[in-house]
Amino acid sequence: MRFIQFELRLLWQNKLFKWLIAAYLLAAFLAIIWGQMGLQREYQQRAISEANYQAELADYKKDAPLAPYDSGYMSYYQFHPVWQKPSAWSALINGERSEAATHTRVRLLGLQSQLSNTATGNIAAMPIGKLDLSFIWIYLMPLLIAALSLNLLAEEKASGRWSLLASQVANSGLLLTKKMLIAAGLLAMVNVLILLAAVVLTDIRLDGLWWQIAAILLAYQLCWFVITGWIISLQRSAIFNSLLFISLWIVFAFVLPGLAYLYQTQQQQPAEHVSMVFDQREYMHDSWDRDKQADFDVYLQDYPQWQTTESILQKPFDWRWYYAMQHMSDVIVADAVNQFRDSRIHSHRFGENFAWLSPVMRVQYSMNRLADTDMLASQSFLDQVADYQQQLRDYFFQFYFFDKPFTAADFTKIPVFDYRPIVPNNALITLINLVIVGLFFIGLILLQTRRNRG
Amino acid sequence: MMQTIIEIARHELITQWRSQTLKILLPLLLVLTSLIAFSHWQQQQDFIEAQTLWQQQNDANWDAQPDRHPHRAAHYGTMVFRIISPLSFIDSGVNPFVGNALFLEAHRQNSSSFKQYVSSTAYMGLGYLSGATVILVIWPLVLIALAFNSVSGERVQGTLRQLVSQGISVKQLLFGKTLAFSLISLVFLLVIFVIATGFMLQTPVHGGDVLRMGAMFVLYLFYCLLWTFTVVLFSNWCRTNQQSLSALLLFWLLTVIVMPKMAYSLADMQYPMPDRAVFDIQTAQEIAKVGNSHDPDDPYYNEFREQVLAEYGVSRVEDLPVNWRGVLMQEGERITSEVFGKQYEKLMQLAEQQNQLVSQVAWFSPYLLANKLSSIFAATNADSFLHYENAAEQFRFNFIKQLNQMHAEQIDHAHDREQKVSNEHLANLQQFDYQSPTLQAELNLIYPPLLILLGWLIIGVLLLSRSRNEV
Numbered sequence: 024m025r026f027i028q029f030e031l032r033l034l035w036q037n038k039l040f041k042w043l044i045a046a047y048l049l050a051a052f053l054a055i056i057w058g059q060m061g062l063q064r065e066y067q068q069r070a071i072s073e074a075n076y077q078a079e080l081a082d083y084k085k086d087a088p089l090a091p092y093d094s095g096y097m098s099y100y101q102f103h104p105v106w107q108k109p110s111a112w113s114a115l116i117n118g119e120r121s122e123a124a125t126h127t128r129v130r131l132l133g134l135q136s137q138l139s140n141t142a143t144g145n146i147a148a149m150p151i152g153k154l155d156l157s158f159i160w161i162y163l164m165p166l167l168i169a170a171l172s173l174n175l176l177a178e179e180k181a182s183g184r185w186s187l188l189a190s191q192v193a194n195s196g197l198l199l200t201k202k203m204l205i206a207a208g209l210l211a212m213v214n215v216l217i218l219l220a221a222v223v224l225t226d227i228r229l230d231g232l233w234w235q236i237a238a239i240l241l242a243y244q245l246c247w248f249v250i251t252g253w254i255i256s257l258q259r260s261a262i263f264n265s266l267l268f269i270s271l272w273i274v275f276a277f278v279l280p281g282l283a284y285l286y287q288t289q290q291q292q293p294a295e296h297v298s299m300v301f302d303q304r305e306y307m308h309d310s311w312d313r314d315k316q317a318d319f320d321v322y323l324q325d326y327p328q329w330q331t332t333e334s335i336l337q338k339p340f341d342w343r344w345y346y347a348m349q350h351m352s353d354v355i356v357a358d359a360v361n362q363f364r365d366s367r368i369h370s371h372r373f374g375e376n377f378a379w380l381s382p383v384m385r386v387q388y389s390m391n392r393l394a395d396t397d398m399l400a401s402q403s404f405l406d407q408v409a410d411y412q413q414q415l416r417d418y419f420f421q422f423y424f425f426d427k428p429f430t431a432a433d434f435t436k437i438p439v440f441d442y443r444p445i446v447p448n449n450a451l452i453t454l455i456n457l458v459i460v461g462l463f464f465i466g467l468i469l470l471q472t473r474r475n476r477g
Numbered sequence: 478m479m480q481t482i483i484e485i486a487r488h489e490l491i492t493q494w495r496s497q498t499l500k501i502l503l504p505l506l507l508v509l510t511s512l513i514a515f516s517h518w519q520q521q522q523d524f525i526e527a528q529t530l531w532q533q534q535n536d537a538n539w540d541a542q543p544d545r546h547p548h549r550a551a552h553y554g555t556m557v558f559r560i561i562s563p564l565s566f567i568d569s570g571v572n573p574f575v576g577n578a579l580f581l582e583a584h585r586q587n588s589s590s591f592k593q594y595v596s597s598t599a600y601m602g603l604g605y606l607s608g609a610t611v612i613l614v615i616w617p618l619v620l621i622a623l624a625f626n627s628v629s630g631e632r633v634q635g636t637l638r639q640l641v642s643q644g645i646s647v648k649q650l651l652f653g654k655t656l657a658f659s660l661i662s663l664v665f666l667l668v669i670f671v672i673a674t675g676f677m678l679q680t681p682v683h684g685g686d687v688l689r690m691g692a693m694f695v696l697y698l699f700y701c702l703l704w705t706f707t708v709v710l711f712s713n714w715c716r717t718n719q720q721s722l723s724a725l726l727l728f729w730l731l732t733v734i735v736m737p738k739m740a741y742s743l744a745d746m747q748y749p750m751p752d753r754a755v756f757d758i759q760t761a762q763e764i765a766k767v768g769n770s771h772d773p774d775d776p777y778y779n780e781f782r783e784q785v786l787a788e789y790g791v792s793r794v795e796d797l798p799v800n801w802r803g804v805l806m807q808e809g810e811r812i813t814s815e816v817f818g819k820q821y822e823k824l825m826q827l828a829e830q831q832n833q834l835v836s837q838v839a840w841f842s843p844y845l846l847a848n849k850l851s852s853i854f855a856a857t858n859a860d861s862f863l864h865y866e867n868a869a870e871q872f873r874f875n876f877i878k879q880l881n882q883m884h885a886e887q888i889d890h891a892h893d894r895e896q897k898v899s900n901e902h903l904a905n906l907q908q909f910d911y912q913s914p915t916l917q918a919e920l921n922l923i924y925p926p927l928l929i930l931l932g933w934l935i936i937g938v939l940l941l942s943r944s945r946n947e948v
Contacts, residue, residue: 050735057746060746061745061746064749068751068755069754071755071758072755106754117599118599122574122598122599124753126752126753126754127753127754128754128758136580139576139591140588140753141588141590141753142753143588143750143753143756143824144752145744145745145828145831145832146574146863147571147828147835148741148831149571149575150569150571150604150605150852151604151737151848153738154735163734166730170723261719262626262718262722265726266722269726276603277603277604277614277615278606280600280601281513281605281606283600284605284606285513288520288593288596289520292523293520293523293528293593293594294527294577294578294591295527297558297591300580300590301531301534301535301556304553304554304580308549308553311549312543339895340894367595370595370596374597374600387602391599398597
């Protein structure tokens with residue numbers, strides 16, 4: 024106990040230590056507040072689109088009941104908002120959310136050309152990226168750990184205290200381990216403080232997810248402490264320690280993620296998914312020049328639920344044919360869409376597997392998953408939008424195909440999009456990964472200690 | 478004076494040549510950079526080829542389309558495929574983040590879609606892995622590792638005292654060291670650019686690209702020089718080697734990693750932009766404010782009809798020598814396009830305000846300045862992308878306008894929908910021929926960051942030459 028007290032007093036007297044912890048806390052709080060503001064903005068944007076949606080529907084409702092021809096017109100103009108509703112954690116862990124549009128609108132036309140809309144936003148900012156709490160945790164915290172503990176031994180040696188201390192205790196390695204554990208414990212407390220602040224300042228709740236993220240964060244922190252410990256155990260100069268640490272950090276945080284990306288892109292053909300929109304458009308417009316009745320007959324064969332409709336198309340124009348062809352234009356590019364999905368998932372999986380080599384990547388993948396801000400979430404959103412459009416089709420087609428007027432009551436039954444996050448499931452793997460990396464470096468430390476003695 | 482500096486530089490180079498650090502780091506970085514550059518070059522060529530093929534197929538389909546009603550053809554529209562700059566393989570700029578295919582149709586302004594690759598860039602938190610990133614982000618770290626103790630080490634070992642007693646001033650020493658590390662940077666850059674030139678020569682090269690590449694080389698050299706000044710000065714200011722190393726690493730972390738990210742986050746908070754859905758809604762609302770061309774009682778379009786009727790001196794749209802629907806369509810297109818243009822400009826103004834705020838921060842981050850210049854020189858900056866999108870929108874408007882004109886002139890008002898124009902007329906329409914801006918046209922973008930960077934260089938020289946003999 025006295026040892027801990029003494030060490031704490033020593034740390035407290037260390038100005039650099041105080042400043043670093045203060046800067047870390049300040050940056051973290053700032054990131055939490057900014058993140059939460061960003062999240063609230065997303066909710067505001069959604070409120071705007073919802074208000075507009077309701078106003079537009081109310082406008083049509085005034086003329087209700089609408090004859091099928093008019094409600095057909097309505098479906099041509101009426102966009103339905105879809106939103107990849109952010110989790111509370113996305114305020115702290117932005118992940119890949121800025122890479123695709125998470126809030127957009129779809130109508131009853133060919134889906135793929137509507138989904139390829141990119142997000143608005145400042146393009147110039149994209150290569151730099153934004154600062155969120157996950158960046159501070161994953162990329163900057165290791166540097167803080169290095170600053171706190173890397174030169175414990177070297178400094179003690181330089182101050183001449185080490186020889187005194189080492190002569191008094193039997194096992195100097197143990198002493199050093201204790202010193203590091205104290206630093207690690209302090210940082211852990213600071214991190215828990217940040218996590219609790221997040222509960223207070225954001226919509227994050229102290230639930231199972233919180234504990235998972237806290238566990239990952241603490242394991243990650245320990246992992247870097249062990250790495251630092253290994254470097255110290257080499258018993259080289261402070262300079263060497265710093266350079267080795269920074270090199271390792273660069274390899275884990277820059278080189279390996281970069282190479283993983285390079286490999287992922289090498290596996291792909293550039294621009295191969297353009298056909299999703301290209302072929303869709305060709306099909307859609309060719310249909311105007313083909314025998315409309317023949318196309319419509321085929322559609323009715325393929326979709327028996329609409330077979331009881333009047334099979335002869337109205338001249339010169341029939342909404343049933345129009346929406347059937349819009350739907351078919353999605354059907355004929357289904358293979359391309361599946362390929363697009365496969366390439367995304369495959370690329371994501373590869374990155375995740377590659378992450379076994381780098382704790383930095385592993386924790387990033389893991390946190391993005393837990394916050395539902397990764398590519399799996401984005402792909403699930405796209406799939407859910409496709410399902411939603413199917414619901415819309417099923418709903419509106421009843422009116423067009425069975426010649427039903429669209430009444431005021433029918434407006435309230437229009438399906439509503441509600442994003443359901445997929446269940447996170449990789450916290451355990453992440454912990455195992457971090458333990459393996461930790462054990463690897465502990466092994467190196469033990470080997471080194473034996474060598475040092477010998 | 479000069480001779481002493483050269484002698485000191487020579488001495489430093491010999492020391493470095495014998496040191497482990499240089500022997501490990503320089504070849505490692507050269508191999509890494511060349512590998513990245515090679516792979517990016519290959520991907521760039523593949524991409525350019527793929528885009529060209531898509532464009533050819535699109536154009537061929539357009540020409541081969543059956544006789545169509547002009548408005549049908551306007552909905553069919555056309556697609557344009559962006560060809561990335563041939564210097565993307567050195568600095569990819571915004572390329573990995575933006576869409577490259579744009580569908581141009583009547584009534585609607587679509588956004589560019591389809592990124593070059595589907596993989597996420599989010600896991601490269603320290604920066605996209607490209608040649609430029611290695612030079613701008615990683616090479617400064619190497620310089621720090623090589624030179625942090627260049628002066629402080631001499632001081633700690635007491636050799637500084639010896640040198641001064643031999644009549645060498647600290648100023649000469651600092652310039653000598655700077656010269657040595659600049660030469661190392663020069664070698665690094667030369668090797669990379671020789672390799673890059675080798676790649677460039679595989680394809681026909683335009684004079685403009687040679688100029689751009691030269692500008693990039695000079696920029697990187699200046700940037701390395703600035704970092705050399707920084708490292709040597711820090712090394713001179715700090716008492717111990719460890720202090721010098723820690724201070725430099727912190728400086729690097731702040732100016733290269735933390736400040737740029739903070740600046741963009743702050744800018745985003747300060748000038749929030751509407752998201753895709755809200756932007757589309759706002760645009761639609763503004764268009765609806767002008768009028769609805771489908772509403773027979775719409776005041777704006779009624780007035781427009783009266784104007785057109787008066788212009789031709791007739792009283793009914795059926796008596797017009799042109800097809801009223803085509804005229805109406807063009808007026809609608811004009812309004813949509815104009816309103817969209819205004820809305821889009823508002824959006825871009827927000828982005829511009831964000832970037833202005835970042836430029837303020839960039840005064841203190843040579844990395845941000847150099848990064849911006851580098852992407853301008855490589856023609857992979859955000860502005861060059863927006864220039865393309867604007868040109869495409871211009872083209873779209875004119876394209877649809879010509880089709881509306883066909884509608885007005887070649888389609889009779891009666892039985893409008895059942896008529897078609899010959900495919901030859903459609904095939905005669907010009908396809909998109911994009912001209913990217915020259916470097917000269919972008920001078921207004923280049924000057925501000927360049928002048929600040931030069932300002933820092935001058936300050937560096939001043940600080941070096943005013944260093945006193947403190948031993």
